[in-house]
Amino acid sequence: MDAQPIISTRDLVCRFGEQTVLDGVNLDVLEGEVLVIMGGSGSGKSTLLRHLIGTFIPDEGTVTVFGQDIGKLDEEGMNEVRREFGILFQSGALFNSMSVADNVALSLREHTDLDPDIIEFIVKIKLEQVGLREAAQKFPSEISGGMKKRAGLARALALDPKLLFYDEPSAGLDPVTSASIDQLILDLSKKAGVTSVVVTHEMDSAFVIADRMAMLDKGKMLMVDKREVFEEIRDWPLECIHELDEKQQLIRQFLRGDAEGPLTRRKEATSYAEDLLGLSAPRLTKGPSIHSSKE
Numbered sequence: 001m002d003a004q005p006i007i008s009t010r011d012l013v014c015r016f017g018e019q020t021v022l023d024g025v026n027l028d029v030l031e032g033e034v035l036v037i038m039g040g041s042g043s044g045k046s047t048l049l050r051h052l053i054g055t056f057i058p059d060e061g062t063v064t065v066f067g068q069d070i071g072k073l074d075e076e077g078m079n080e081v082r083r084e085f086g087i088l089f090q091s092g093a094l095f096n097s098m099s100v101a102d103n104v105a106l107s108l109r110e111h112t113d114l115d116p117d118i119i120e121f122i123v124k125i126k127l128e129q130v131g132l133r134e135a136a137q138k139f140p141s142e143i144s145g146g147m148k149k150r151a152g153l154a155r156a157l158a159l160d161p162k163l164l165f166y167d168e169p170s171a172g173l174d175p176v177t178s179a180s181i182d183q184l185i186l187d188l189s190k191k192a193g194v195t196s197v198v199v200t201h202e203m204d205s206a207f208v209i210a211d212r213m214a215m216l217d218k219g220k221m222l223m224v225d226k227r228e229v230f231e232e233i234r235d236w237p238l239e240c241i242h243e244l245d246e247k248q249q250l251i252r253q254f255l256r257g258d259a260e261g262p263l264t265r266r267k268e269a270t271s272y273a274e275d276l277l278g279l280s281a282p283r284l285t286k287g288p289s290i291h292s293s294k295e
Contacts, residue, residue, distance in 0.1 A: 003030040006066065006163060006195050007052060013060035014047055014219075021047045023219040024061070034189050034196040036206045039216035040254060040263070046167070048216065049199050053087060053165055054078050065163075083111055085163035086156030090171055094140040094151055101127070101136040104155045111159065126154040130184060146177035153184060164188065166198040170205045182208045203255055207231065215251055222247055230255060 007029035014022040022044050029035050039045045050056045051063050054070045062069050065081055073081065094103045101123050108119045127133040130150040135143055143151070149169060156164055166185065170178040182205050188194040189211075200206055206213065207227060214224040223230075233248055234255040241249060246262055253261030 003032050005029060005064075006031045007197070008064045009048075009051070009061065010064075011061035012048075012051060012058050012063060014044075014051065014056060015059050021219050022051070025216070025219075025221050027214055027221060027224060029195060029197055030212070031195055032189065032193050033211040034185060034198060034209050036198045036200060036210040036213045037216065038199075038201055038203075038206060038213065038254075040201070042218075043216040044219040045199050045216050049165060049167060049197070052197065053085070054082065083159060084161060085165065086159065086161040087165045088149070088153050088156050088167065088169055090168040094148055094155075096140050099137050099139055100132060100143065100151045100154075103140075103151060104158055107155065107158045122158065123154075126157050127151075129157065130154045131180070144177075146173050146180075149173065149177075149181060150184070153181075157188075161194065163195045164197070166196065166200070168200055168202075169198060170200060170202045178202070178205060179208075181205075185209050203257070207234075215254070217250065223251060 005028040007027070009025055009027045012022050012025040012027075013020065025044075025048060027048075037045050037048060047056065051058060052065070054063075054065075054073075057071050063071060066084060068077070068081060070078060070081060094100070095106070098106070101120075104123045104126055105119050108114060108122060112119075114122075123136070124133055127136055130153050132147060132150050132154060135147060135151070140148055140151070153169075169181050169185070173181065185196055185198065186209055189196055189209075196209075198206070198209060207230075210227045210230075212224065212226050213230045215222045215230075230251070233244070233252050236244060236248075236252055241252070244252065250262040252258075253263050
């Protein structure tokens with residue numbers, strides 16, 4: 001691919017206390033592509049997303065977005081970068097006290113000097129893009145989960161961003177609604193040239209939308225390659241699995257959702273008796289139940 005990176009991470013490290021959540025992650029997101037980031041629970045994909053959008057600052061390494069090292073930007077500089085991208089949060093993250101139209105209009109009112117009539121016109125266009133124009137005056141409590149996702153996408157599109165981030169866009173949706181979200185992602189990429197970064201563990205969706213895929217495991221980047229390469233590993237016949245190395249076998253198990261494989265063996269390798277008696281792990285210490293933002 002001749003496209004240039006719009007995002008780059010180099011030797012990215014994130015720690016929470018003594019726990020290393022991201023361990024030397026290197027990743028490029030190419031202009032105009034749909035890159036899917038995947039991995040099991042606790043693999044670090046959500047933490048990586050938070051670094052890409054500037055919510056977290058790296059403990060080590062760099063995150064470059066639109067050519068700027070965002071770890072070195074002040075609040076004003078980071079806000080300038082954020083105006084160039086949109087985010088679809090997992091829940092839609094709509095303001096319940098606002099109508100769907102007002103949610104979409106919010107960023108236009110906050111970040112532009114456009115006439116209210118022009119803002120109303122743009123809002124109608126964005127809602128039409130996601131098939132929600134008729135729900136413009138409804139409140140989030142009056143629409144379905146899938147409609148909330150689409151409304152969140154319309155809001156993310158309001159400022160015509162060059163880059164879109166999606167956090168589990170298909171989570172909790174029925175197959176038809178999930179397919180419609182996938183098609184919207186593809187249309188934005190192919191017709192509008194929007195670069196998309198999609199964090200998901202929904203493999204059916206991932207293989208529909210991805211140009212390239214990246215897989216994290218225990219904070220390390222296992223593999224970044226074209227979708228076709230991951231498809232080849234996924235479809236590798238069981239009788240020939242010995243031809244794959246341990247990393248490829250782990251990826252194959254994750255992509256297929258198999259009950260047996262390296263991921264399962266790794267879990268079984270931990271002695272339950274030792275863990276129960278506190279012989280194989282440090283004792284828990286009293287502390288906060290959640291970690292605050294690293295800003």
